Amino acid sequence: MEEMNREETVHIAPVGDEALLVEFGERIDETLNRRVHLLKNRLGKTGIRGIRETLPTYRSLLIFYDPALLSYKRLCRKLAGLLKTEEDQTVDGRQTVGKSRPTGGGQAVEENQTTGGILAVPCCYGGRHGPDLADMEKALQITADEIVRLHCGVDYKVYMIGFLPGFPYLGGLDERIRMPRLAVPRTKIPARSVGIGDSQTGVYPVDSPGGWRLIGKTPLDFYCPQKEPPVLCRAGTYIRFVPVDERAYEAIRKDVESGVYRPEYVA
Amino acid sequence: MKMEIISAGPLSTVQDKGRFGYLEYGIGQAGVMDRDAFQKANALVGNRDNEAVIEATLLGPAFRFDKDTLIACMGADMQGRSEADGRIVERGRAFPVRAGETVRFGMAKCGVRGYIAVAGGIDVPVVMGSRSTDCKCGIGGYEGRRLKDGDLLSVFDANLSEKATKRLLKKSFSPMQYGTDIVLRVIPGPQIGYFTERGIQTFLETAYEVTSESDRMGIRLRGPAIEGKGGMDIVSDGITFGSIQVTSSGLPIILAAEHQTTGGYAQIAAVAAIDLPYLAQARPGDRIHFQKAAIEDVQRERKKRRYSL
Numbered sequence: 418m419e420e421m422n423r424e425e426t427v428h429i430a431p432v433g434d435e436a437l438l439v440e441f442g443e444r445i446d447e448t449l450n451r452r453v454h455l456l457k458n459r460l461g462k463t464g465i466r467g468i469r470e471t472l473p474t475y476r477s478l479l480i481f482y483d484p485a486l487l488s489y490k491r492l493c494r495k496l497a498g499l500l501k502t503e504e505d506q507t508v509d510g511r512q513t514v515g516k517s518r519p520t521g522g523g524q525a526v527e528e529n530q531t532t533g534g535i536l537a538v539p540c541c542y543g544g545r546h547g548p549d550l551a552d553m554e555k556a557l558q559i560t561a562d563e564i565v566r567l568h569c570g571v572d573y574k575v576y577m578i579g580f581l582p583g584f585p586y587l588g589g590l591d592e593r594i595r596m597p598r599l600a601v602p603r604t605k606i607p608a609r610s611v612g613i614g615d616s617q618t619g620v621y622p623v624d625s626p627g628g629w630r631l632i633g634k635t636p637l638d639f640y641c642p643q644k645e646p647p648v649l650c651r652a653g654t655y656i657r658f659v660p661v662d663e664r665a666y667e668a669i670r671k672d673v674e675s676g677v678y679r680p681e682y683v684a
Numbered sequence: 685m686k687m688e689i690i691s692a693g694p695l696s697t698v699q700d701k702g703r704f705g706y707l708e709y710g711i712g713q714a715g716v717m718d719r720d721a722f723q724k725a726n727a728l729v730g731n732r733d734n735e736a737v738i739e740a741t742l743l744g745p746a747f748r749f750d751k752d753t754l755i756a757c758m759g760a761d762m763q764g765r766s767e768a769d770g771r772i773v774e775r776g777r778a779f780p781v782r783a784g785e786t787v788r789f790g791m792a793k794c795g796v797r798g799y800i801a802v803a804g805g806i807d808v809p810v811v812m813g814s815r816s817t818d819c820k821c822g823i824g825g826y827e828g829r830r831l832k833d834g835d836l837l838s839v840f841d842a843n844l845s846e847k848a849t850k851r852l853l854k855k856s857f858s859p860m861q862y863g864t865d866i867v868l869r870v871i872p873g874p875q876i877g878y879f880t881e882r883g884i885q886t887f888l889e890t891a892y893e894v895t896s897e898s899d900r901m902g903i904r905l906r907g908p909a910i911e912g913k914g915g916m917d918i919v920s921d922g923i924t925f926g927s928i929q930v931t932s933s934g935l936p937i938i939l940a941a942e943h944q945t946t947g948g949y950a951q952i953a954a955v956a957a958i959d960l961p962y963l964a965q966a967r968p969g970d971r972i973h974f975q976k977a978a979i980e981d982v983q984r985e986r987k988k989r990r991y992s993l
Contacts, residue, residue: 430874433954472707472922479922579946
């Protein structure tokens with residue numbers, strides 16, 4: 418399988434005349450995503466004149482550039498060089514990591530360099546914050562406690578941010594707590610709700626319509642336009658949900674609102 | 685100086701070039717739909733090239749100032765006139781406005797989006813590096829929303845000495861005429877391989893009609909379905925202003941200034957940036973003809989025209 422991934426060719430294509438897309442594959446896959454972020458970081462470090470910004474997704478990196486300073490052809494050449502060295506690095510990385518699921522090991526820490534660990538996201542499960550947890554118990558034939566345990570038992574990689582400002586697409590949800598989306602989406606999901614939609618889990622950063630099953634709520638703001646950066650977690654980093662009761666939730670929320678809360682990172 | 689919005693029109697927002705550097709956080713670029721009209725309107729009133737202006741849609745606003753100033757209108761012809769003396773705001777020239785005088789714009793005679801620049805530029809807070817309104821995220825512009833009747837905008841001071849004004853009033857651009865058939869050069873995109881040869885031929889050889897379900901997020905088109913080899917769903921990629929996505933119905937959507945940052949439909953092609961101003965002025969019912977272009981040719985043309993971001 419690993420060998421097959423390596424065979425996958427990197428595909429570069431223009432997206433208009435001010436951006437190009439580097440596509441590493443066509444699947445949602447930890448290895449592909451790691452390569453996306455590796456290239457993003459390398460571009461950041463290399464500082465090629467004319468690159469304006471980059472947008473990572475599950476399997477691709479969109480690069481915006483200024484054609485007055487950098488032509489498509491020249492950027493392609495530069496990327497070819499970077500990708501060549503990146504490939505060597507990825508192979509090395511795989512040899513030392515060799516684990517399919519990140520559990521806070523070396524790779525996670527390395528990729529969380531900017532923050533220094535796995536972001537702890539307190540979550541108050543069930544009750545008024547997680548109105549769909551009871552339905553999930555019935556549908557999945559698993560107790561609420563077990564659902565919470567499984568949801569908190571994984572360090573989720575933020576594969577990408579999209580859809581809404583600060584909305585994290587998280588990879589790694591335990592198969593046992595997958596749950597199809599609601600047949601009729603809610604017209605308004607309150608900000609900070611934690612939900613499950615099929616094989617994905619995530620946090621709604623702002624009030625929004627949506628069809629995911631709501632299992633809890635975090636007191637943390639995933640999007641705050643006054644802050645720099647305006648989002649709590651960046652693509653390529655890891656988060657872990659930590660269960661808290663209603664009282665702790667309220668206490669943390671108060672701290673967040675008064676600006677004294679400092680995000681916690683776990684090893 | 686204050687600018688009082690007497691009547692805002694259906695969708696008038698404060699915009700500059702856009703918000704750059706926040707795409708990876710899920711925050712789009714927003715900004716003006718028609719960069720060309722925006723730059724010219726600013727130039728006519730002596731503004732630096734990224735001062736915030738009002739982008740009006742189909743029906744223009746009415747407003748007045750508490751001091752004498754200069755305004756300029758480019759883009760759609762919204763037939764502005766002074767209610768004090770009936771003078772017409774010609775597109776392509778600066779227009780002096782007296783304190784207290786109401787200027788009222790009407791329905792767009794041609795084009796869709798009118799750009800009204802005020803000498804000095806509109807003074808709204810810079811949010812994440814831009815004054816552009818992003819209605820979806822509720823940030824930028826005036827309180828993060830479209831303008832409403834009664835809003836009171838601040839305008840930066842401008843150097844409007846007699847000499848400077850005289851010089852500015854001499855400046856002119858020929859106003860654009862917008863036809864109902866619009867040719868857009870397109871560069872084949874990352875998922876061009878998702879489409880059959882017949883599908884690509886359909887895309888390039890038939891006219892697509894602009895529908896009324898078009899807005900600052902995207903221009904939706906009607907016409908023959910574009911044949912794909914399989915499904916149109918992809919694992920989400922980043923998208924740009926000008927990206928052409930084909931949905932499962934086979935119909936293309938051209939993403940506009942306020943598009944979401946990522947999309948899950950196949951991108952068949954993207955519009956050349958120098959042609960986006962024409963797209964911005966396309967009215968429901970107009971016909972769009974896509975013309976295939978090579979990235980090298982488009983970038984060469986930009987250089988020749990000294991088109992800059």
